[in-house]
Every structure is written in structure tokens, then in C-alpha cells.
Amino acid sequence: MSPEAAHLPEGILAHHFSSLERQNEAMRLGMWLFLATEILLFAGLFTGYSVYRFEFPLAFAECSRHLSLTAGTVNTIVLITSSFTVALSIHFARTDQRRAAVVCLALTLLLALGFLGIKAIEYTAHFHERALPGKYYAFEEVKVPGAAMFYTLYFLMTGLHGLHVVAGMSVLSWLLWRTNQGRYSSLYYTGLELGGLYWHLVDLVWIFLYPLLYLI
Amino acid sequence: MSESGSSGRENALHPDDRHAGHGHSAIPYIVVWIALLIFTALTYLTGKQHLGAWALFIALAIACLKSALVALIFMHLKDSSGMTRLVLGTSLVFVALLLFFTVGDVATRFRPATPAGAPFGTERSQPEGLLEHELPE
Numbered sequence: 397m398s399p400e401a402a403h404l405p406e407g408i409l410a411h412h413f414s415s416l417e418r419q420n421e422a423m424r425l426g427m428w429l430f431l432a433t434e435i436l437l438f439a440g441l442f443t444g445y446s447v448y449r450f451e452f453p454l455a456f457a458e459c460s461r462h463l464s465l466t467a468g469t470v471n472t473i474v475l476i477t478s479s480f481t482v483a484l485s486i487h488f489a490r491t492d493q494r495r496a497a498v499v500c501l502a503l504t505l506l507l508a509l510g511f512l513g514i515k516a517i518e519y520t521a522h523f524h525e526r527a528l529p530g531k532y533y534a535f536e537e538v539k540v541p542g543a544a545m546f547y548t549l550y551f552l553m554t555g556l557h558g559l560h561v562v563a564g565m566s567v568l569s570w571l572l573w574r575t576n577q578g579r580y581s582s583l584y585y586t587g588l589e590l591g592g593l594y595w596h597l598v599d600l601v602w603i604f605l606y607p608l609l610y611l612i
Numbered sequence: 613m614s615e616s617g618s619s620g621r622e623n624a625l626h627p628d629d630r631h632a633g634h635g636h637s638a639i640p641y642i643v644v645w646i647a648l649l650i651f652t653a654l655t656y657l658t659g660k661q662h663l664g665a666w667a668l669f670i671a672l673a674i675a676c677l678k679s680a681l682v683a684l685i686f687m688h689l690k691d692s693s694g695m696t697r698l699v700l701g702t703s704l705v706f707v708a709l710l711l712f713f714t715v716g717d718v719a720t721r722f723r724p725a726t727p728a729g730a731p732f733g734t735e736r737s738q739p740e741g742l743l744e745h746e747l748p749e
Contacts (some may be wrong), residue, residue: 397748421693421695424692424693424696425693425695425696425699427648428696428699428700429699431699431700431703432699432702432703433703435700435703435704435707436703436706436707439706439707439710439711442707442711443710443711443714443715446711446714446715447714447715447718450718450719451718465656465689466662469652469656472652472655473652475619476645476648476649477645479645479648479682479686480642480644480645480648480686482642482686483641483644483685483686484641486709487636487638487641490636492635503649517639526656568749586748589688592686593687596682596683596686596687599682599684599686600683603675603678603679603682604679606652606675607655607659607671607672607674607675608656608671610659611655611656611659611660611667611671612667
């Protein structure tokens with residue numbers, strides 16, 4: 397057992413790891429493997445998007461201009477800032493500033509809620525305009541072939557992304573509770589770091605969704 | 613990061629762990645956050661111009677730059693082991709393969725190669741002028 401492991405709270409170092417460094421490295425590798433599968437999951441949708449945008453450039457451009465660019469831009473800023481506050485919370489945890497870490501995590505959750513709120517307002521508008529996926533598409537303002545495909549992909553991509561936001565919020569809430577208990581410190585913060593990695597992935601996906609959906 | 617000159621080869625195996633403790637600085641995060649906001653403004657401003665063929669290229673180039681910043685600094689890839697970088701690199705290679713061959717297939721189809729009733733190759737094979745059609749702002 398490494399010397400610092402002796403000072404660790406109970407239940408952090410699993411018995412099958414010879415040292416905390418090895419456990420940390422294994423945890424990071426495992427998380428990145430999971431993130432790789434997430435990237436490939438979204439890549440399927442981005443490929444579908446590319447094919448249909450290539451086929452229906454006019455319809456995609458026209459539909460894109462009926463989305464709220466303001467809502468999309470504000471949400472981009474909200475998510476980027478939430479990524480920043482998560483990074484800060486890990487920084488505060490590893491420098492033993494527990495209170496600041498908790499505040500940053502709470503801020504992240506608030507920003508995530510704000511993101512979902514703005515998304516909900518946008519979705520409500522689409523439902524009122526009947527700009528819906530597939531055969532439910534009945535949007536009066538765009539009647540070009542391919543328009544329904546744009547909205548199908550829009551709802552699939554933002555919907556799957558939204559589910560990831562909800563999942564990320566659950567993970568961050570749990571981490572907020574554990575951070576408040578004092579589990580993460582300069583001795584050990586890998587658990588919090590992995591939760592942060594997941595949240596950054598949610599941000600990464602949106603960085604690509606924003607120009608591809610709102611700015612054609 | 614500020615500890616870049618940090619001592620010793622003994623840390624080489626676990627580069628990320630050397631940042632633990634009170635020497636860790638938050639300044640890189642603040643710089644990256646501001647950079648991300650500036651790049652978002654740039655995406656917004658260039659996107660609104662509708663620069664035609666260049667628009668997609670510029671938007672994707674900025675998005676890739678933003679992603680690189682998030683991955684390297686926020687996700688600590690800059691300081692992590694080669695193994696985690698290899699995992700990310702491998703997944704990106706497969707994303708590139710998927711996109712390249714799928715879009716390549718669709719892009720190189722021509723009318724006689726498109727089966728009757730196929731969902732593709734109908735709108736695009738219309739006159740090129742369709743793309744210059746006036747779009748609502």
C-alpha cells in the first residue's frame with residue numbers, strides 16, 4: 397500500500413489495486429473507453445445528418461433558419477459556462493476548497509436546468525408550429541422535400557443530447573452530495589474528475605450540434 | 613499549465629497525479645472559458661453571413677478548435693497518459709471512416725446508379741440553380 401493510501405477515507409482504494417495511482421489510471425482509462433462508445437453513438441446520428449443534408453441542402457438551410465438562433469446561441473454559452481464550472485469544481489476539490497467545489501457543482505446544475513428550460517421553450521414552439529419529425533410534419537412555412545428529415549434529425553440529435561444532459565445532471569447531483577461529505581480532496585478526486593469528463597462530453601456534442609443545426 | 617516545469621522523471625508514469633495539491637492553478641480554465649466564448653461569437657458572426665461553400669468548413673473548423681480546447685484543458689488530456697489519448701484517437705479515426713465512406717458514397721452517385729424510387733439523388737440532381745434560390749433570413 398502506498399503511503400498516502402493510509403490517509404485515505406474508507407472505501408476509496410479497492411483491494412485489488414496495488415496503489416491509488418494504478419486505480420486512478422484504470423478509472424480514467426475505463427471512463428475514456430466509455431466516452432469513446434458515446435462518441436461513436438453520436439457519430440451515427442452525425443453521419444445520418446451528413447447524408448440527408450447532402451441530399452436536401454435547400455430544405456436543411458431553410459428549416460435551420462426557422463429555428464431560434466438566439467435560443468441556440470444562449471444555450472451554447474450556458475453549456476460552455478457549465479463545463480467551465482465543472483472544471484473549476486474539480487480544481488477546488490483537488491486544492492482542498494470543499495465549499496467552493498460544492499458551489500461550482502451547484503452552479504453547473506443550475507446552468508444545466510437553464511439549458512433544459514430553453515430547450516423546452518424551443519420544443520414547445522416546434523409543437524405549436526407542427527414542425528415535427530417524420531409523418532407528423534405539418535409545418536406550413538417550409539414545404540420542401542427533405543424538411544421533415546431535418547426535423548427528424550433535429551429531434552433525434554437534440555433529444556439524445558438532452559437525455560445525456562439529464563443523465564449528467566443525475567451524476568453531478570450525486571457527486572455534489574459526495575463532495576459535500578468531503579470525499580474528494582487533494583488525496584483523491586478521480587471520482588469527481590470522471591463525472592466532469594462525462595459533462596464535458598455533453599458540451600462537446602453541443603459544440604458541433606450548434607453550427608450544424610442553427611447556422612446552416 | 614503552470615507546473616509544466618515540475619520536477620523529476622519519477623512522476624513520468626502518472627503525469628496527471630502530479631497536479632494534485634495546492635500548486636494547481638485555475639488560470640488555464642479561465643483562459644479556455646474566455647476563448648470558448650470568443651469562438652462561439654465567431655461561429656455566430658460567420659454563420660450569420662451565410663458564406664456559401666465556406667460556411668460549413670469555417671463552422672466545423674471552429675467547432676474542432678473548441679473541442680480540442682475542451683479535451684486538452686477541461687478534460688485534462690494534455691496531462692493524461694498516452695493510453696487515454698490512444699482511446700480517443702482510435703474512436704475519432706472510426707468516426708472519420710464512417711463519415712468519409714458514407715458521405716463519399718452518397719456524393720459520388722449519379723442518376724443511372726440510383727435505383728428507381730430511391731430516396732436519394734432526386735432533389736440534388738435537379739438543376740444546380742436551385743441552390744442559389746433566395747432563402748428567408
